[in-house]
Amino acid sequence: MTIRVGHLYPDYLNIYADRGNIAVFAARARARGHELDVQAIGMSDPVPAGIDLFYVGGGQDREQALVAHDLVQKAGALRDAVEADAAFLAVCGGYQLLGRYYRDVAGEELPGIGILPLHTVAGPTRMIGDVLLDCAWAGQTLAGFENHAGRTILDPGAEPLGRVVNGFGNDGDSGFEGCRYRRAYGTYLHGPLLPRNPWFADLVLSDALRHAGADPELAPLADELERQAHEVSARRARARGGRR
Ligand code: GLN
Numbered sequence: 001m002t003i004r005v006g007h008l009y010p011d012y013l014n015i016y017a018d019r020g021n022i023a024v025f026a027a028r029a030r031a032r033g034h035e036l037d038v039q040a041i042g043m044s045d046p047v048p049a050g051i052d053l054f055y056v057g058g059g060q061d062r063e064q065a066l067v068a069h070d071l072v073q074k075a076g077a078l079r080d081a082v083e084a085d086a087a088f089l090a091v092c093g094g095y096q097l098l099g100r101y102y103r104d105v106a107g108e109e110l111p112g113i114g115i116l117p118l119h120t121v122a123g124p125t126r127m128i129g130d131v132l133l134d135c136a137w138a139g140q141t142l143a144g145f146e147n148h149a150g151r152t153i154l155d156p157g158a159e160p161l162g163r164v165v166n167g168f169g170n171d172g173d174s175g176f177e178g179c180r181y182r183r184a185y186g187t188y189l190h191g192p193l194l195p196r197n198p199w200f201a202d203l204v205l206s207d208a209l210r211h212a213g214a215d216p217e218l219a220p221l222a223d224e225l226e227r228q229a230h231e232v233s234a235r236r237a238r239a240r241g242g243r244r
Pocket of ligand 1: 015057058059060061064091092093094122147148149150151
């Protein structure tokens with residue numbers, strides 16, 4: 001099956017190797033006989049119909065300010081796609097712009113597209129370091145790296161991606177990280193995230209296959225190196241101690 005991927009603003013929102021997540025999707029799909037057809041969706045580009053998986057990476061406040069108003073033009077099509085169960089992975093700065101707004105370090109309020117039930121306000125300090133999450137809903141853990149000034153506040157009843165075991169997470173206070181809505185997932189975890197969390201890469205790929213009308217089942221892969229990478233990242237996060 002060809003999985004159609006829409007990569008939003010690859011030239012603006014791509015820090016801490018976030019574009020590496022696309023390479024992981026491609027390699028894990030190919031290992032199961034599927035192909036990825038990746039389309040860049042940039043400034044003033046329309047959102048193509050029939051995308052199975054949307055992806056957006058992170059960025060500094062400056063890059064977010066450059067894309068935010070263009071992203072709002074795409075909001076309707078992206079919201080409709082998510083309501084029609086397209087998969088969506090959004091990292092850090094991209095995650096913040098999937099909420100209602102991001103008030104940045106300069107106090108400028110950047111509009112979001114309101115796909116995720118949350119808003120974000122930058123604080124006086126940056127939240128930086130390795131993170132370990134407990135994702136009880138999947139019986140798994142997620143390990144990655146965070147670096148953000150934004151404090152993300154989930155709406156009451158919103159589903160977080162995970163409970164923070166080590167690290168700051170959404171706001172350094174709530175004890176939660178990320179957000180899930182239908183098949184859209186937002187997270188602060190960079191690294192990139194997916195090489196050290198193969199279960200999550202497969203979960204999102206399965207969502208995309210389901211949207212493409214294909215069998216979402218994915219044969220297990222050896223993932224020895226991936227498991228080691230996860231363990232190294234988790235050990236670093238644990239070394240931070242507590243939730244800070
Ligand atoms: N600029 C945003 C913040 O500082 C997002 C940073 C990022 O994508 N790493 O919170």
